[in-house]
Amino acid sequence: MPQLVARMRATGVGEDDTEIRYSIAALAAALRRIPAQPPIPLAKLAHDITGDPHYFDLATRNGVLFVAAVAERVGQTEPARPDFVRALLSTVGVIADRLSATVLLFNVKVVGDGPIDRRLRDSPAPVALTLLDLVQHPPVLAPQTLTVVENPSVLEIAFTARVRQPIACTSGQLRAIDACPIPTRCLARRASAVCR
Template identity: 30%
Template sequence: MDKELQDAVSFFNSETAYKKLFREFKKKYESLGRIGGTVPTRLFTEDELEVIGSFFGIPGSKMAAKGSISIEGFERQLENTRFSDIGLKQLLDAFFGEEIISNKQRKQEKEANLRRFVEDLKERYGRLAFWFDFLLENAGEVRWIWTLIEREPDCFAEMAGRLRDAWSRLPASPERLPMFSQRVTGDPHAFDLQTDQGKLWLNVLAVEAGQAVPSNTEAINELLQHYNIYRDDLLNYVTCAGLYAETEDGMHPVWKAAVRENTVQIVPIRELVVLTNIYPASGSDVWIVENSGVCATLLDYRPGVPIVCTNGQFTLAALMLLDRLVESGCVLHYAGDFDPEGLGMAQRLLERYPTGCVKLWHMDREAYVASNPVIKLSEERLEKLNRIEHEALAEVAEVMYEKGKAGYQEALVEQMVEDIKW
């Protein structure tokens, strides 16, 4: 710092009024990115305004009457002092002992530093280059990840290392998530999905699969299953009857016995993953219902009918079973409740499988009326009907919206029994 600049800093540092004024100048420069704007005089005491007024050659009372202090005016006045060769920006930098930059520039520099940090991780963990490229190209979509990087860069780097290890050691055959976590990291809870590490892991898998990160349990389970990882293979189950199943060794003896004895099976994922084929004991039609009471009643009247009960929303086990049935050439006859969720499930099946594989069963306008809908739907649930776009469901969705009430399949059981020729 040259002598003139050092003298200027000492002079303005000698008065509290100038210290306070310069702090306001600094804030204004950070906001505008240039010398400009004004500082309100109300921020200063009468004594402080006397000091500042003396710099401008006017009394403090006149300074107060102006209502504000022009920063550009201060710089012009500086030219009339013994510090005329010093610009205000140069003086402010020296006064605060740092180069003052705008908030915008500071933000840009911070973002540039974060991007360089991620680029370095990309070089270090090359197997995850596809994911780091996604982060760099889609920062707005994964703002929470960038916030995590900014807040705890060292922690993120450690998690990135574990993600690389996990990606390099994906299971070749079905493996439970805790066992996978133990094998990769030594910690069975490392990839628990409520943790940052688990959320990052889902993000990696979704990016590689070319899909959005799933937000509901069913979709999360499907994504993990795509990579041979299972969260829960005992409590995730589906109910069925009248179906045969095969393994690589041939007919599964338990499924064969269940058909022979007309026994209903509750089948967890654990038992489904070993099956190579599932099909009806007779014919090619399989009846799919949402409600366990309806399923039980149908079995009372039609023992041995090939039937699947989803027990509400589709579990991963239910979808795995239905996938196998479609693969074997079956036709799925689906009957759900007349509420937004039931129509949503029907639409999902229609979109999941090829045309002709799914036939709606008592899910048209006439069936809705026959269900005697009496349960009023909330505005929030009615809004879900706007997501029903499949042509096979559009009419009944419109009628439901107009009526504003839900109907349930229990009211249609007698007709459903008649439909099943057994």
């Protein structure tokens, strides 16, 4: 994997020889286990290899190197967007963040009849959806402008103030909205703009 080796030489893999050897061994062990059949969660793969379920978390150096290695192995360009990273990993049987990545939706209008559509339509309160919900049963949304906020407190204020505007809250992880199959114009606004 010449691209991965060049990247590791340029950016480093650890602080000392022991950490560097451990990182390389963990990466090699992970690559030997893919493609995974049946599919395995990224956290389980990391735990089985290192004892740490967060070892290959996508926001860490080890996670970034793992994604780069997978991309090189399958002959693709390394993806930058979180949804493309998850899609790449799924091609080799690795499932990332399906339950930990959540989005809160409030006042979002739907026109479909799936289970998520019904939850959104029937709930007067914000609805928490995981990436698994959005991927397995994506809602069919009506045309609308969706305001995206990061802080759940903004959504709480909007709820208590009976705001009728469609709002999505990514709970501090704006990248989570990348996974949301929302064919609308997304606008990030300040709390004062959303909740006046």
